[in-house]
Amino acid sequence: MKYVAFLDILGFKETLKKMKQTEAIEYISKFSSTVFAEWEQIQPTLLEGYIVSDSFIIYSKNVSENSLRELLLLVDSICKREFSQTSILIRGAI
Numbered sequence: 001m002k003y004v005a006f007l008d009i010l011g012f013k014e015t016l017k018k019m020k021q022t023e024a025i026e027y028i029s030k031f032s033s034t035v036f037a038e039w040e041q042i043q044p045t046l047l048e049g050y051i052v053s054d055s056f057i058i059y060s061k062n063v064s065e066n067s068l069r070e071l072l073l074l075v076d077s078i079c080k081r082e083f084s085q086t087s088i089l090i091r092g093a094i
Contacts, residue, residue, distance in 0.1 A: 003060040003068055005075050007092035012054040028054065030086045038077045044070040 009015070009031060016024050035056050039049070046067040049058035058074060060067035075094065082088040 001063045003063060003071050003094065005058040005071055005092060005094045006055065007058070007075065007078065007090050008055040010089040010091045027088075031082065031088055034082050034085060034088075035078055038074065038081055042070070042074050042077060044074055046070050047074065 015027065019027065031054065032051055035051060046061050046064065047058055047070050048061065049056060051057075056078070058071060060071055071094065075092070079090045079092075082090050
């Protein structure tokens with residue numbers, strides 16, 4: 001068993017429709033860079049994850065209390081940083 005968090009950019013398709021290709025690439029790049037920066041800062045040891053388009057999937061290696069704590073901390077940090085640095089709103093579920 002594992003904990004899983006699924007996060008994605010709110011309004012991604014609508015936002016991309018309003019952008020040129022170069023702007024869209026930069027937008028997605030900012031999202032990815034922010035996620036990686038938070039991952040590097042927190043350095044979770046009990047989590048794995050990957051980015052697919054505008055979505056980020058994080059999952060724990062087990063169901064320990066420490067795994068859940070790391071997951072919640074990382075999700076909180078990603079959501080706050082995305083909004084404060086790039087104005088990107090994230091939605092998701094754990």
